[in-house]
Amino acid sequence: MNEILFIVTILVNFIAILLSYKFFKKTGLFVWVAISTIIANIEVTKCIDMFRTIHNIRKCCI
Helix, strand or coil: CHHHHHHHHHHHHHHHHHHHHHHHHHHHHHHHHHHHHHHHHHHHHHHHHHHHHHHHHHHHHC
């Protein structure tokens, strides 16, 4: 499942980069870098929350 999610994420990122370049040229790439940085930080925060919850559940069950 993680491999499929990884491939989908790569494809979406690549398509978004191409579209931002096509419509906005160099400025679009600069804006995309800022947007992708914000999205990556949100994604990492969600993953940390998810793994912390899984760890707590596993700890309580033992």
